[in-house]
Amino acid sequence: MTSPYVPAEALILDRIQESKSIFTLRLQLTDPVRREAFRFEPGQFNMLYLYGVGEIPISISSDPHDPETLGHTIRAVGRISQGLSTLEPGQRLGIRGPYGRPWPLQAAEGHDVLVVTGGLGCAPVVAVINYVLLRREHYGRLIIIQGVKHSEDLIWRDRYAYWSTLPNTQVLLASDHGGPIWPWHVGRVTDVFDDARINPDHCFAMMCGPEGMMRAGIKNLTQRGVPEDHIYLSMERNMQCAVGHCGHCQYGASFLCRQGPIYAYPAIKPLFRTRGF
Amino acid sequence: MADAVPGFLPRAALQHLIDALIAAGYRCLGPQERDGAILYDRLTSVTQLPLGRHDRQAPGHYRLEASADPRWFAWANGPQALKPLLFAPTEPLWKVTREADGVMHFSEQAVPAEPTAVIGVRACDLAALALQDAHFMAPPHADAHYMARRANLFLVAVNCTHPADTCFCVSTGDGPNATTGYDIDLSELEDGFLIQAGSDEGRQILASLPLVPASTRQIALAQSQTDKAIAAQSRSLPGHNLRAALFANLEHPRWQEVADRCLSCGNCTSVCPTCFCSSHNEVPDLSGTSSEHVREWSSCFTLDHSYMHGYVVRPDTRTRYRQWLTHKLGSWHEQYGRSGCVGCGRCVSWCPAGIDITEEATAICGGGQHD
Numbered sequence: 327m328t329s330p331y332v333p334a335e336a337l338i339l340d341r342i343q344e345s346k347s348i349f350t351l352r353l354q355l356t357d358p359v360r361r362e363a364f365r366f367e368p369g370q371f372n373m374l375y376l377y378g379v380g381e382i383p384i385s386i387s388s389d390p391h392d393p394e395t396l397g398h399t400i401r402a403v404g405r406i407s408q409g410l411s412t413l414e415p416g417q418r419l420g421i422r423g424p425y426g427r428p429w430p431l432q433a434a435e436g437h438d439v440l441v442v443t444g445g446l447g448c449a450p451v452v453a454v455i456n457y458v459l460l461r462r463e464h465y466g467r468l469i470i471i472q473g474v475k476h477s478e479d480l481i482w483r484d485r486y487a488y489w490s491t492l493p494n495t496q497v498l499l500a501s502d503h504g505g506p507i508w509p510w511h512v513g514r515v516t517d518v519f520d521d522a523r524i525n526p527d528h529c530f531a532m533m534c535g536p537e538g539m540m541r542a543g544i545k546n547l548t549q550r551g552v553p554e555d556h557i558y559l560s561m562e563r564n565m566q567c568a569v570g571h572c573g574h575c576q577y578g579a580s581f582l583c584r585q586g587p588i589y590a591y592p593a594i595k596p597l598f599r600t601r602g603f
Numbered sequence: 604m605a606d607a608v609p610g611f612l613p614r615a616a617l618q619h620l621i622d623a624l625i626a627a628g629y630r631c632l633g634p635q636e637r638d639g640a641i642l643y644d645r646l647t648s649v650t651q652l653p654l655g656r657h658d659r660q661a662p663g664h665y666r667l668e669a670s671a672d673p674r675w676f677a678w679a680n681g682p683q684a685l686k687p688l689l690f691a692p693t694e695p696l697w698k699v700t701r702e703a704d705g706v707m708h709f710s711e712q713a714v715p716a717e718p719t720a721v722i723g724v725r726a727c728d729l730a731a732l733a734l735q736d737a738h739f740m741a742p743p744h745a746d747a748h749y750m751a752r753r754a755n756l757f758l759v760a761v762n763c764t765h766p767a768d769t770c771f772c773v774s775t776g777d778g779p780n781a782t783t784g785y786d787i788d789l790s791e792l793e794d795g796f797l798i799q800a801g802s803d804e805g806r807q808i809l810a811s812l813p814l815v816p817a818s819t820r821q822i823a824l825a826q827s828q829t830d831k832a833i834a835a836q837s838r839s840l841p842g843h844n845l846r847a848a849l850f851a852n853l854e855h856p857r858w859q860e861v862a863d864r865c866l867s868c869g870n871c872t873s874v875c876p877t878c879f880c881s882s883h884n885e886v887p888d889l890s891g892t893s894s895e896h897v898r899e900w901s902s903c904f905t906l907d908h909s910y911m912h913g914y915v916v917r918p919d920t921r922t923r924y925r926q927w928l929t930h931k932l933g934s935w936h937e938q939y940g941r942s943g944c945v946g947c948g949r950c951v952s953w954c955p956a957g958i959d960i961t962e963e964a965t966a967i968c969g970g971g972q973h974d
Contacts, residue, residue: 330744331883331896332697335707377701378887378894403912418705564911566883569744572901573880574908576930578850579937600853602922 330569333375333420334360339395341415345481349411350387350399353421364393367428368453369560369588373568374398375420376409383565383583385450386424389460396421399449425568426587429454430558434530437556438466440522442543444473444515444535450560450587451534452482455489466529468495469522473515473539477505498522515539516546526551534560541598544591557591559598577603609790609797610814611821614673617796618649620759620787621722623811629720629757632688634681639667641681643688643721652723653678660767660948663957676723676791679767682953684728684876685721689752690735693899696748696883700893714751722759724785726778727770727947729760731876733784737939738879757804760785764828766835769948771961774839777945779832790825797825838951838961842973843942845964846933853925857966862920864956869902871950871958872927877935877943880908903927924963932964 340352355361371385382404388397402411413419431454439458441451458465470489474480480499490497498521504512511518524547531547533540540559547557561582566572568583575582578597585593597603612620624631625647633646636653646652652675659666660679667678695712702708739749760781763772772778781788786805790797797817800806842848872878882901887894901908904923909916917923935943944960951959 329696329711329747331898332709332711333699335709375699377699377707378885378891380885380896381883401912407912416705418707420699420707420709562911563916564907564909566881567898570741571739571744571746571879571881572883572898573903574882574901576934578929579934596850602917602925 331422331567333373333381333422335418336396336421338413338415338417338419341413344399347403347411348399348401348481350397351410351413352388353396353398353419354394355396355421356418361394364396364424366390366393366396366424368431368457369428369450370424370426371568371587372396372398372421372423373425373565374400374406374410375422376406376413377419379409380406381420381566382406382410383425383568385453385560385587387449387453389453389456391460399452423568425583427585427589429532429588430530430590431457435464436466438469438525438529440469440471440524440529440531440547442471442515442531442533442535442540444539445475445479448534448560451532454532459489459492459495462494466494467523467525468492469498469524470496471498471500471515471518471522473500473502473535475501476503477501477508496523514542516542519543519546519550524550524552526553529556531557532560533558537598544598554591554595558588559591559594560588561586561594609799609817609822610809610812611795611817612789612798612812612814613795614793616813617675619812620808621646621649623808624720624722624757624759626811627808629718631720631722633722634676634678636667640665641667641678642683643681643723646722649675652676657765658767660769660952661957662769662951662959663954665952673793674764674791676761676789677765679763679765679770680725680727680947680949682874682949684874684947684949685724685732685758686735686876686878688719688721689732689749689756690739690879690881690900691748691898693897694748695886695895695897697896698893699896701891712748714748716751716755718755718757719752720757720759722761724758724760724781725763725947726760726781727763727772727775727945728876729758729781729784730772730775730777730945731947734877734939734941734943734945735879758785758787760788762788762790762825762829764791764832766832767948767952769838769951769959770836770946771838771840771948772946773833773836774961775942775944775946776843780829790828792821792824792828797821838948838959840932840942840944840946840961841965841968841971844936844974845942845968846936848968848973849929849933849964852967852969853929855967857963858921858925861924861958861963864958865904865920865924866956867904867920867923868955869904870953870955871960872902872904873900874949874953875931876945876947876949877931878902882907903930928960928963928967931960
């Protein structure tokens with residue numbers, strides 16, 4: 327019987343510095359059989375293994391139409407992610423996955439898609455944005471809302487600017503603290519919901535970011551009439567095994583690695599208001 | 604299924620059971636006194652068994668006492684259950700070697716497969732084993748290490764006749780008698796054992812033993828011991844399913860009160876036969892050419908357990924104790940169809956602060972009996 331814990335070797339094809347602390351690794355499994363068999367959906371994640379140091383869960387930010395090249399956008403913040411940030415093209419690491427449940431992109435077909443993110447650029451929902459843009463005719467309006475603390479925290483400025491020029495696409499940005507080159511809203515991210523052309527009966531909201539931001543976002547959206555079961559959240563917890571054994575990612579009765587990390591809001595609503603789970 | 608009429612194995616013939624298991628190729632483990640507690644260790648002779656030992660247990664208290672009792676199993680339980688035999692406290696899962704050019708080779712750790720027989724398993728521990736089975740053997744990601752050890756395990760249960768003051772298996776429905784999940788079940792009487800097989804492997808071993816049919820008197824004696832063991836238990840949980848009651852009381856002041864006493868040491872999770880949390884740690888070789896990925900038991904009472912890039916979800920003991928109890932007695936029902944507590948009382952005895960799970964659950968869930 328094969329152990330679910332053993333990674334496979336992957337080669338770094340490319341490394342892109344997205345901001346001072348955020349970088350993207352494009353990876354390819356070195357074993358051709360595994361590489362061809364690999365399939366994933368946006369929102370799923372891999373465990374990335376840094377030789378001699380350990381593993382961390384990182385969502386796959388590239389498009390599933392090319393499952394042989396796996397993009398992972400990472401913020402260098404901890405022991406392992408800082409180590410990963412020093413790797414260069416041609417070097418190797420370990421991968422196992424994909425794990426977790428994806429965003430409801432099939433269910434959302436024919437609907438508007440509202441993407442709400444907070445914090446330092448949220449890779450899991452960038453996969454959603456790119457997915458929708460590549461299959462534009464399957465979806466209605468795409469509304470991208472991003473909140474940051476400080477104006478200089480915004481990464482992918484060019485992309486937001488580009489997305490805002492696309493037809494049927496709306497980009498709304500907010501920063502708690504503005505700056506000299508911040509043409510967008512200064513204030514809370516929920517403030518800009520007023521400007522979003524949301525059709526509450528006909529949209530799927532997909533949120534990722536700090537839980538406080540998501541709580542405020544849910545409150546705002548449900549007040550506007552968006553049904554709770556059309557609001558999806560990407561959750562985050564400590565994760566060691568990714569197969570539901572190690573217990574670290576438990577959230578009430580669910581294991582984030584198996585029943586998450588993407589949840590329909592009603593599935594976690596009873597606990598979501600309480601801190602400490 | 605157990606056989607209908609038990610056999611009787613005279614006390615002097617218990618050695619035959621050990622010999623039969625060893626002859627059948629099993630590494631035999633049984634209860635022995637070690638450092639003032641009863642632990643499972645390699646067993647080849649009945650002389651190693653804890654003859655006449657009783658255990659006195661209370662919140663934060665465990666002591667063995669000698670007596671003239673001729674019995675070997677006149678105690679409730681020690682700090683171990685079956686858990687360490689299947690879900691190892693620490694074990695490498697895989698290894699990676701790295702060549703000079705950076706190419707890595709991952710290799711799975713060989714799974715241990717030594718047939719092991721354990722004598723003296725309690726009903727509470729069999730119930731806990733069933734829960735660990737459900738956790739570690741569920742597809743699609745069954746744990747190969749656990750599965751291999753489980754497939755090679757032969758269990759000799761001994762019905763519990765001397766529950767400790769901390770025991771509450773009657774309240775959880777898991778004891779004091781073993782009813783399922785064993786290969787052989789024993790009831791200890793003064794002059795010997797009622798013995799029954801619960802599996803084909805068990806029947807094969809029984810066939811080699813010098814058994815006589817148990818008498819009606821012996822069967823009645825065993826039943827009266829069980830009745831006494833049931834009556835002796837004074838602790839209980841306020842219901843089988845406390846999920847709704849616990850989650851309705853997440854802001855109960857008792858969480859803080861218990862946190863003021865709790866040391867957050869994790870002893871309860873170590874001795875708990877159902878707790879399954881582990882951390883994965885990397886142990887690189889000094890030469891830099893290889894590294895081992897090691898799994899170790901971990902506890903939801905530690906800071907690390909809920910750590911995420913600079914942020915801790917459960918920074919205080921209140922939220923950690925709440926996490927443990929709401930999981931153990933609450934969300935376990937949704938995960939595995941029953942409570943995660945089997946009433947063994949170990950967390951009560953081995954808590955250095957003497958915190959009693961039955962008392963805390965009762966205080967938090969409010970008065971009255973729940974489902």
